[in-house]
Each structure stands twice: as structure tokens, then as C-alpha cells.
Amino acid sequence: MKIEExxxxxxxxxxxxxxxxxxxxxxxxxxxxxxxxxxxxxxxYSVSYTKLMIYYDPMIIESSDIEEAIRKINAxxxxxxxxxxxxxxxxxxxxxxxxxxxxxxxxxxxxxxxxQTLHTEREYYVYMIGFLPGFPYLNGVNDKLKMPRxxxxxxxxxxxxxxxxxxxxxxYPTSSPGGWNIIGRTPLNIGIEDNTLNVPYRxxxxxxxxxINSATFDxxxxxxxxxxxxxxxEERGV
Amino acid sequence: MTIIxxxxxxxxTIQDLGRYGYFEQGIPTSGALDFKSHILVNTILxxxxxxxxxxxxxxxxxxxxxxxNYISVVGADMGFSINGIDMPIGKVIKCxxxxxxxxxxxxxxxxxxxxxxxxxxxxxxxxxxxxHEKIGVGKPLKSGxxxxxxxxxxxxxxxxxxxxxxxxxxxxxKGEQFDYFNQDEIEKLLIQSFKISTESDxxxxxLEDISIKSEKGYDILSEPTILGSIQVPANGxxxxxxxxxxxxxxxxxxxxxxxxxxxxxVQLQPGEPFTFLLIELEEAQHHYKTLMHQLKNxxxxxxxxxxxxxxxxxxxxxxxxxx
Numbered sequence: 001m002k003i004e005e006x007x008x009x010x011x012x013x014x015x016x017x018x019x020x021x022x023x024x025x026x027x028x029x030x031x032x033x034x035x036x037x038x039x040x041x042x043x044x045y046s047v048s049y050t051k052l053m054i055y056y057d058p059m060i061i062e063s064s065d066i067e068e069a070i071r072k073i074n075a076x077x078x079x080x081x082x083x084x085x086x087x088x089x090x091x092x093x094x095x096x097x098x099x100x101x102x103x104x105x106x107x108x109x110x111x112x113x114x115x116q117t118l119h120t121e122r123e124y125y126v127y128m129i130g131f132l133p134g135f136p137y138l139n140g141v142n143d144k145l146k147m148p149r150x151x152x153x154x155x156x157x158x159x160x161x162x163x164x165x166x167x168x169x170x171x172y173p174t175s176s177p178g179g180w181n182i183i184g185r186t187p188l189n190i191g192i193e194d195n196t197l198n199v200p201y202r203x204x205x206x207x208x209x210x211x212i213n214s215a216t217f218d219x220x221x222x223x224x225x226x227x228x229x230x231x232x233x234e235e236r237g238v
Numbered sequence: 239m240t241i242i243x244x245x246x247x248x249x250x251t252i253q254d255l256g257r258y259g260y261f262e263q264g265i266p267t268s269g270a271l272d273f274k275s276h277i278l279v280n281t282i283l284x285x286x287x288x289x290x291x292x293x294x295x296x297x298x299x300x301x302x303x304x305x306x307n308y309i310s311v312v313g314a315d316m317g318f319s320i321n322g323i324d325m326p327i328g329k330v331i332k333c334x335x336x337x338x339x340x341x342x343x344x345x346x347x348x349x350x351x352x353x354x355x356x357x358x359x360x361x362x363x364x365x366x367x368x369x370h371e372k373i374g375v376g377k378p379l380k381s382g383x384x385x386x387x388x389x390x391x392x393x394x395x396x397x398x399x400x401x402x403x404x405x406x407x408x409x410x411x412k413g414e415q416f417d418y419f420n421q422d423e424i425e426k427l428l429i430q431s432f433k434i435s436t437e438s439d440x441x442x443x444x445l446e447d448i449s450i451k452s453e454k455g456y457d458i459l460s461e462p463t464i465l466g467s468i469q470v471p472a473n474g475x476x477x478x479x480x481x482x483x484x485x486x487x488x489x490x491x492x493x494x495x496x497x498x499x500x501x502x503x504v505q506l507q508p509g510e511p512f513t514f515l516l517i518e519l520e521e522a523q524h525h526y527k528t529l530m531h532q533l534k535n536x537x538x539x540x541x542x543x544x545x546x547x548x549x550x551x552x553x554x555x556x557x558x559x560x561x
Contacts, residue, residue, distance in 0.1 A: 005519060006414060008497050008526045010464050019459060044261035046462035048486060053462040055261065058523060059530050130460070130486030133264040133373050137460065137486075174374065191264075192374050195363050199263045 028204035089232035093217040098185035134173040134191035134199040153179035187221035239305035246379035247299035251369035268368040274501035275313035279353035289357025290367040298341020308355040314347025328399030356390035406512040413491035449474035460488040466495035498525035
């Protein structure tokens with residue numbers, strides 16, 4: 001375990017520099033063991049592929065105190081997740097109307113059915129959340145779906161758009177400029193809407209996309225707006 | 239008790255010390271860019287340091303008081319006046335119903351903080367009143383808006399800000415990818431003087447007149463961002479990440495502006511030259527703690543009784559006569 005002071009009020013913890021689900025799981029499991037200690041003075045945590053960043057108020061807690069506490073936690077014990085595996089189901093409509101860049105896949109000989117099947121067959125690990133509130137960084141799409149970012153990013157990608165960049169996939173919780181290849185759209189309201197924050201997953205959870213047709217999209221959208229839609233979350237034992 | 243906005247100015251937003259605890263869900267802290275002026279205006283008004291103030295950018299707004307309350311302004315000199323009478327910065331001023339508060343273009347500095355006794359009572363989102371337009375939390379003020387406030391106490395009227403001369407040197411520490419840049423590129427950053435581009439906002443400050451090359455490319459594995467990070471994208475034009483930055487970023491970072499110098503950086507007008515100075519992390523920690531200690535112990539304000547040349551009573555009497 002490597003602990004580094006980055007600035008006056010941040011420090012990072014690294015176990016390994018490899019990008020892998022195992023490495024990220026270890027960081028998240030470690031964070032879940034740190035979080036309940038409720039350090040006064042730690043203001044935020046943030047997990048990314050290989051680093052756990054701790055933001056603190058140096059007027060309340062010294063970096064050396066945090067480091068000492070961290071060293072006491074036996075990192076090897078945190079190789080296996082403490083929590084149950086959570087899979088969050090995100091409904092997606094892959095119609096051409098929403099899949100603004102499906103053409104790039106059609107040109108490679110893929111049909112819409114194939115794209116849909118390949119994108120929805122996997123459970124994607126949430127490595128981190130960021131860029132936009134609630135934007136999940138998911139990795140490991142099927143090789144056939146891998147697609148470089150668009151050369152000229154769009155100035156506005158509609159809210160809910162599901163995209164692919166290289167081997168990463170994810171969706172835009174709010175409208176935003178962006179260079180990802182858009183293959184569909186979810187009717188869910190994720191992120192900030194009407195002064196409430198709704199992010200039903202955390203780093204360490206899994207996301208599974210569920211194909212829906214446009215009629216179901218409209219129906220779910222209606223339920224979401226009425227506040228009656230419940231996101232399907234499955235929990236499986238460790 | 240309300241303040242009516244007649245003119246929002248260039249970009250005026252309600253800010254406090256920021257939103258904490260939600261960074262890992264992709265929500266940056268936001269909050270007053272010049273946290274020092276924000277805290278000082280609250281201290282002068284005997285408010286809690288986290289009370290919401292109004293951050294005005296370069297061109298201030300115009301407001302009408304709908305009730306009596308105490309106000310104060312700290313930060314940039316935007317020609318602060320009440321009912322057409324010039325008002326000093328860093329002092330407590332008693333306002334009554336109908337008073338016209340007015341600001342213009344900043345003569346010096348970039349951001350002014352208008353504080354009010356009790357703080358502005360705008361809606362709170364995730365324990366903070368800080369506006370963050372880009373993620374849909376609040377909006378900049380516009381004509382016709384009304385901001386509620388409540389006079390909760392009577393501040394001491396006889397205090398004012400100590401005048402402290404500031405240089406244009408922004409101190410930095412090594413960034414997380416400092417080793418991506420060779421000695422020549424680092425020297426470019428440390429020898430030249432720079433300007434902040436007009437294309438800068440609460441998300442990031444772009445630097446003009448410089449292009450920096452990375453030896454190891456411009457793509458890093460996306461990682462959490464920190465305030466003041468100087469990131470270098472592929473076009474070589476550095477961007478200093480500010481309070482509304484994205485929570486993760488994938489560009490190499492050559493340096494980080496020290497926290498104690500963030501208030502100085504955000505008061506630079508676009509086009510105003512400044513230089514960077516590289517220091518050690520331990521020094522940066524020391525400077526930050528010193529500044530926060532001074533703010534906490536009221537070391538940056540003093541009693542007017544000791545400095546007779548600016549007399550709040552006289553200002554208030556003058557205002558009274560002209561109402």
C-alpha cells in the first residue's frame with residue numbers, strides 16, 4: 001500500500017497501478033472499511049481506477065493522523081468485498097431515434113439486434129463516478145463494440161444518452177458536450193433533477209442494461225416523471 | 239426581508255464554503271472562489287463563516303433593500319455605492335428600506351463579496367447554498383430576482399479590514415504528473431509571466447501566452463481532481479482547475495496552485511500579468527494553516543477605534559443625511 005500526500009488537503013492510497021476489477025474492488029473495499037470510522041475532518045472520498053483520494057480539512061485533522069489510522073487497517077483483509085454484490089438495472093432503448101451513432105456500427109456489419117445483445121449481456125463494474133454528477137465509468141465492452149471517441153465531439157449530447165468510448169461504456173445523466181458514440185437512451189432520471197440527487201449506484205456496484213422498445217421507453221418516462229418508477233436493484237450474496 | 243435584484247451584473251451567484259461529502263457521486267464542491275474574502279465579510283458581520291454571500295464577477299449588480307439590515311463588501315473594488323454615495327470596502331454598513339446598492343466594473347480585483355447579517359437564505363441543496371449552474375443547482379442572479387435574508391443580530395460597526403499589500407506571485411507545488419514534463423517545460427512555467435484568459439470561469443482558468451509539451455503524452459487514466467491543479471491538455475494550453483471542475487480528469491497535471499494563494503489567483507483580472515513560483519508541499523501546508531489561523535482569530539481585521547481615519551459612524555451619518 002502506498003500513501004502519498006498530494007496537496008495541503010488531499011492524499012491518495014494506491015495498492016497497484018494495474019487497471020483491473022480486482023484492483024478497484026480492493027480500493028473500494030478498503031474505503032468501505034475506512035468510511036465507518038467517521039474521521040472528523042475528512043470531507044470527501046473519491047475512488048478511481050487505481051487510486052483512492054481522501055480530501056480532508058488540515059485545520060481539523062493532520063495528514064499524519066490519517067496515515068497512522070490507515071496503516072492500522074490491515075489491507076490484506078480487504079481483498080474480498082464486505083458488501084453484497086448489487087446490480088442496478090438501467091433500461092435502454094436502442095432505436096435509431098436515440099442511437100445517434102449506430103451508423104458507425106452498421107458500417108462494420110453489425111445489426112441493431114447484435115449491438116443490443118452484445119451491450120446488454122454483461123454486468124459492468126462501476127469503477128468510479130464523475131465527470132458529471134452520477135456519470136458511471138464502466139469498462140470492458142465486448143470487443144465488437146469497441147469504438148474510438150468521435151473525432152469531433154458533439155456540442156450537446158441529450159440527457160440519458162448511452163455511449164461507448166473505446167472499451168468504456170456509460171450514460172450522460174444530464175445534457176452535455178461529449179465525444180462518446182451514442183447507441184441508445186435511458187428514460188431514467190439520474191443525477192440532479194428538481195433539487196434532488198438521485199444516483200442509485202456507487203463505485204463498486206454493477207450496472208446491467210436492459211433493452212426496451214420505444215413504447216416501454218415512453219411508459220417508463222411517464223412513470224419517472226410521476227415519481228412512481230422503481231429502479232430494479234438485485235442483490236446477491238458475497 | 240428581501241433584497242431585490244435590479245441588475246445581476248456580469249455573473250453574480252450565491253456562494254458559501256461549498257458542498258462536501260458528494261464528490262464521489264460526481265458533485266464538485268463549488269463554493270466561493272475567494273474563500274478568504276468570503277470568510278472575512280462574514281467575520282466583519284459576525285456571521286458564521288459558512289453563511290451565504292453574493293459573489294460578483296468583474297461587473298457587479300444593482301440592488302434595492304426591501305428592509306433594514308447590515309451589509310458589508312470585501313474583495314474587488316467595484317465602485318460600491320449606496321444611494322449614489324461611495325462606500326468603503328470591508329466595513330459594516332447599516333442599510334434601511336429603499337436603499338439602492340450599486341456596483342460597477344472592477345477597478346481592482348475580479349470578485350467582490352456582498353455579505354449580509356444572517357447570510358442570504360436561498361434554498362440549500364445537499365447542505366450548501368452554493369450555486370453551481372453547470373450541474374443545475376441555482377442560477378446567476380438576474381433582474382427581478384428577490385433574495386431573502388434575515389437580520390439576526392447587530393454586528394459591531396467599528397471594525398474594518400487591515401490593508402495588506404499583495405504581490406502577483408502565485409505559488410505552486412508539484413502536480414501529480416510533474417514527471418511528465420522535462421526541465422525546459424517546467425522552466426517555461428516558472429520563468430515566464432502569464433495572463434488569465436477571458437475564457438475562464440468557475441470551472442477552470444485558462445492561461446494565455448504559453449504552450450507546454452508533455453514527454454509522456456496527454457492522456458492519463460482518469461483520476462480524482464483537486465482544486466488548483468494545473469492540467470495540460472493536448473493543445474499545451476494549461477488550465478487551472480477551480481471549484482466547479484469535473485470531479486475526475488484525464489489530463490496530466492504539472493502543478494497545483496497552493497490553497498493559500500487561491501484567493502490571490504481568483505482576484506486577477508484577465509490580462510493582468512502574474513508569475514508562478516514552485517515551493518515545497520510542507521511550505522504550502524504551513525502557508526494555508528497560517529492563513530486559516532489568521533482568519534479564525536480575526537487577525538486580518540481591526541478595531542476602527544485604533545484607526546480613526548475610517549469611521550463607520552461618520553459613513554452611516556452621511557448616509558442618513560442623504561436618505
